[in-house]
Amino acid sequence: MRYRTWNLDIDRFLLPLVPSPPWHLLPYPVAHFLGHRKTTPRETGNLMPIFWAFVGILCSLLVIEAVTIRVPLFEARAVPMIVGSFGAAAVLEFYAIESPLAQPRNAIVGQAIATVAGVAVAKLFQLSSRFDDLRWVGGALACASATALMGLTKTVHPPAGATALLAVVDNNLVAVGWLLVPVMLLGCALMLAIALLVNNLERRFPMYWWTPLDLPHKDPAFVSDAKGEAPKPQHQQRWRLRRRAGDDEEAGVVDEEKTVVGGSSSQQTGESDGDGDGATAPKQGQRTVAHGRHAQAQVVIRRGQVIVPEHLILTQDEVQLLESMSHRIS
Incomplete structure (x- = not known):
């Protein structure tokens, strides 16, 4: 039915x-x-x-x-x-x-x-x-x-x-x-x-005031590409993350794109961090959790970067935990 x-x-x-x-x-x-x-x-x-x-x-x-x-x-x-x-x-x-x-x-x-x-x-x-x-x-x-x-x-x-x-x-x-x-x-x-x-x-109360979900559309430094997200203000810019094909194969990531909401001009124009792989590194204070399309559902944690399947919705505590783990990777 x-x-x-x-x-x-x-x-x-x-x-x-x-x-x-x-x-x-x-x-x-x-x-x-x-x-x-x-x-x-x-x-x-x-x-x-x-x-x-x-x-x-x-x-x-x-x-x-x-x-x-x-x-x-x-x-x-x-x-x-x-x-x-x-x-x-x-x-x-x-x-x-x-x-x-x-x-x-x-x-x-x-x-x-x-x-x-x-x-x-x-x-x-x-x-x-x-x-x-x-x-x-x-x-x-x-x-x-x-x-x-x-x-x-x-x-x-x-x-x-x-x-x-x-x-x-x-x-x-x-x-x-x-x-x-x-x-x-x-x-x-x-x-x-x-x-x-x-x-x-x-103890801690409340766990949240309105929703346990993160509210990325109001955060000027949130990274997301989830389908069905809230419309973004005009001043928020997008840039495509480029990586070597070998990295994509190793991580199992295909056709990946992430959106940076806000950020500095260097972030908006997609400057490289100088590590030679063409990827743009998150700047200080930049939130690093992105939603990407993966061949298999998986969470990828790299230095200064976290990629999760676009269907996976994270709470604020989970986002903070993943970000903390990514920043600890040397």
């Missing part, structure tokens, strides 16, 4: 609009508590994560409850002290912190989408005089709709499914109505702020 192969990747449209993390603009202590690391964190046992999860969950839920009951608007509308789905969210954000489901994109956008879906379904069913009799159908529809929307937007966050369900079946939340949206966003923001503080004391 053809429908089994249908695929909609929203990141194909969103990633060209997402800027690369501005780590180079931030002091390292600030970037540290936003999840950036210069080196890969060391492995830990299970007791330390359990301890910090206990501290983080306790503090985050206390703060959310304390703030919610002190907001005059929330108090006037009899907003509950806390929405039950925050309990499940806390487990993800303080214990399963490496899970994609716990990252900020999922935790915040997923909750927002689910809240809107839940309140919308509740309002729709309230148009009927038999709302109380049909509420059980509305709750199921709200959760299912929220899950579908989160799946399409790559923001799946399991606790958000509970939020959508509660928005229809919980009398207190039904009475809150659209005010539930800012209530949830405030709680998500408070929990994320505490997670950034607690989880970065001895």
Whole structure:
């Protein structure tokens, strides 16, 4: 069946609009508590994560409850002290912190989408005089709709499914109505702020802010030739890597081309590094990971240069590791 192969990747449209993390603009202590690391964190046992999860969950839920009951608007509308789905969210954000489901994109956008879906379904069913009799159908529809929307937007966050369900079946939340949206966003923001503080004391959080994939289109020194990449600004130039036929046969590389985004004028014009093989050497600070077409899928690491199959997508940590290995080759 053809429908089994249908695929909609929203990141194909969103990633060209997402800027690369501005780590180079931030002091390292600030970037540290936003999840950036210069080196890969060391492995830990299970007791330390359990301890910090206990501290983080306790503090985050206390703060959310304390703030919610002190907001005059929330108090006037009899907003509950806390929405039950925050309990499940806390487990993800303080214990399963490496899970994609716990990252900020999922935790915040997923909750927002689910809240809107839940309140919308509740309002729709309230148009009927038999709302109380049909509420059980509305709750199921709200959760299912929220899950579908989160799946399409790559923001799946399991606790958000509970939020959508509660928005229809919980009398207190039904009475809150659209005010539930800012209530949830405030709680998500408070929990994320505490997670950034607690989880970065001895661990790392988040693993990424929007996507685990590298964002080469925003990096002025990224090297790539992957198909389907984001369009490049006009000022970004291209040059072809030329190598001896013997090198191509040895490496198993055929019809290889790489694109250097940005760089100095010498890089853009393809000057040789003087080693006699006609190849252009990466300059200082130049990112050296390229995507090439290979006779066989393989990763080629040379001095100052890494070539990977064009279908292989690397995370930022993997790119840094490969670059480090290439620079260590003498």
